[in-house]
Amino acid sequence: MQVLESPVQTTLEEGIPLSEVTFCVVDLETTGGSPVDSRITEVGAVKYRGGERIGVFQTLVNPGLAIPPYITHLTGIDDLMVRGEPPIEAVIPTFAEFVRGCVFVAHNARFDFSFVNAALVRLDYDPVPPPPVCTARLARRVVWPDVPNVRLQTLAQYFRTAVRPCHRALADAEAAAEVLVGLLELGGRLGIATLGDLHGTVRARGRPHFGRIRLADGLPNAAGVYLFRGRDGRVLYVGKSKDLRTRVKSYFYGDGRKKIEELLAETHSVEGVPCGSELEALVLETRLIRTHEPKYNRRGRTWRRYAYLKIDPSEAFPRIKVVREPKGDHASFLGPFPTSHHVRLAKEALEEAFPIRRCTRAMGPKTRFAPCALADLGRCATPCDGRIDPERYGELVRDLLSSLTSPGGLLEALEERMDRLAQAERFEEAAEARDRLRVLAEALVRRRADRWLSQSGALRLRDAQGRTLRLLGASLVRGDGAGPIPLPCPRDRADELAVVRAWLTRNRVRLEHADHPPAEPVDGGGRLHALLTRLREADRRQ
Ligand code: SF4
Structure with a gap:
């Protein structure tokens, strides 16, 4: 057994420059291709650091079983050559020490890596940590298609290595090590500078744009x-x-x-x-x-699909409208919602709780026309036939609008309806009611947070890392001219507001200053959060 070496580094962080990494280039000769049934007959390994050879390991190994003739034909190693050599049990302790702390390298590394680790594990040693570096895979990224193939023989010729591979372990390891040095030199020009870069390159699946x-x-x-x-x-x-x-x-x-x-x-x-x-x-x-x-x-254009619910109490008999832009001085808005499906669910939830008219005909204070089926079902206050006057209808609308700010009663009513449907085993309708309730509750939570952020004016916050963050009207101040985010939030800034809201929800921050101290309506906040927790829990169980 031949061992020559210098000390190696013990840390292998991904950011370590390649010039500081110790590579152990290994080649094995074996009795066959299976690390389970076949055995090692020769080990060759060379250590390199910074392009310098700093250690070498070579030994024949008595495999304890007959070497097949085709292997002997390929490697020249026969039963007679290995008869007096040490068994793997005697080789492994020295080899494990030799390879410790190095990056394992081999040509077609999976083969050698699996044999070495199978032998280490069989003899109760810790396996060499993955990932190994494969010079064949690395060559595919770095020199292909300048070479016709990535066989070791071909690469040795390409890099004009001093040692040529000959199916003996040490010669092949020496040749692979010289190939590695050449590949790292070329790879440096492609930006492969650290161990992390090298691992990423070897893992790379396709290479059309790798250069x-x-x-x-x-x-x-x-x-x-x-x-x-x-x-x-x-x-x-x-x-x-x-x-x-x-x-x-x-x-x-x-x-x-x-x-x-x-x-x-x-x-x-x-x-x-x-x-x-x-x-x-x-x-x-x-x-x-x-x-x-x-x-x-993909997100770049999705904001154009966002929609709002609009209720304009200045109309004689307002209805809940779906609109794309939050325009209207006297109107109240809920949203934006990310899709038309979401906005429809929220609209249905509100219409379920309040008997607001749903027909789209324009209505003045004295407009009259024949009622639809909703009148008979008791689902509409029926202003169309004069059953309710504008004043009483206005009270209904005011109730609806105040429940957007203080939604305790609204949510309770919708939740009770959902539970009644479930108890009556009308599960499909109960599931629809749950979907509507969840979309509405989530929109109301967003509305409260956005109002809080927007109405606080200038905010100074300190994050967990001690950095100061400044917000003005919910907009992060970073000197790029982006002004405060108005309410209702325009569609094209909804993603930005969502990002700020979500980040503040996820992270611990200290409020150091607010132009207007934050305050939110007491009613409904606890119920909203409890309800959403319950609905999400139910989703997880499904
Ligand atoms: S009952 Fe009359 S007001 Fe209500 S939705 Fe039907 S048509 Fe419109």
């Missing part, structure tokens, strides 16, 4: 927002990340999604905007998506 991974070179390892731009400078995609450089590189490792492949094919440059906090990154991402409506951000 352009260097577009990420100028990005910092910092939190922020990134923009993929096309040849004409158009923004194609906006995203955010805690680590801009690592995240952008990950796209080039082979995401596998067709859309991402198309995005990378169109990308000409990638820009990064570092942000001081997660909230800033979230808000900036949303603002950039709204401004540029990038082709590959």
Whole structure:
């Protein structure tokens, strides 16, 4: 057994520069292809760090079983050669120590890695931690298609290695190590600089755009927002990340999604905007998506589908309308809702609780026409035939509007109806009532939070990391000219308000200043939260 070595590093963080990583390049000869049934006949390993060879390990191993003739024909190792050699039990302790703390490398690494770990585990040693680095896979990313294939023989010729592979363990390990050094040198020009980069490259599934991974070179390892731009400078995609450089590189490792492949094919440059906090990154991402409506951000155009419920008490006999824009000085709005399905459910919930008219005909104080079936069912106050005058109808509308602010009674009534349906085993109707109730309750929770944020004026908050955040009218102040978010929130700023609301709900922050101290109506808050918890719990059980 031959062992020559220098000490190795013991930490293998993904950010470690490759020049500081100790690689152990391993090659095995075996009696066959199965790590369960076959045994090792020879071990060759070479350690490299910073392009320098710092250790070597080589030994023949007595496998304890006959070596098949075709293996002998391939490697030249026969039963006679290994008869006096140590068994794997005697080799493993030294080899385990040799490979400890190194990144395991092999050509077609899965084979050698599985044999080594099977032997280590069989003899009660800790396995070598994954992932191994495969020089064949790495070559596919770095030198393909400059080479006809990624066989070790071919790569040794390409890199003109001093040692040529010959199906003996040490020679093959030496050749693979020289190939690794060559690949890392070329990979450096592609931006493979750290151990994390190397692992990502080896894991990469496709490679059509891998050569352009260097577009990420100028990005910092910092939190922020990134923009993929096309040849004409158009923004194609906006995203955010805690680590801009690592995240952008990950796209080039082979995401596998067709859309991402198309995005990378169109990308000409990638820009990064570092942000001081997660909230800033979230808000900036949303603002950039709204401004540029990038082709590959699905969210970019969804705000155009948002809708509101509108009730205008200045009309003689108001009804609940679905509108796309929150316009109307005297009107009250609920929303925006993300889809027409959601807005319809909320409308039905309110109409279930209040006998507001549902017909769409224009009605003045004296308009009269024949009632519809809702009159007979008792589901409409029936102003169309004069059964209710504008004053009494106005009281009904005022009740509805006040229940949007103090929804305790409204929610109680709807919840009781849902429970009655369930008890009567009208499960389908009960499920529909539950869906309507949930959509309405969620909208009311959002409404309360948005009013609180918007009406507090200037807010100064401190996050868990001690950073100061400033909001003005629910809008994060970051010097980009974005003004306060008015209420009702316009559709094109609804995503931004949702991001701020959700972030404040998820994170612990300290309120240091508010122009107008926060206050919310007492009635309904507890019931709203209890109700939503109950509905979500029921969803989880289904
Ligand atoms: S009962 Fe009359 S007011 Fe009510 S929805 Fe029907 S038509 Fe309209």
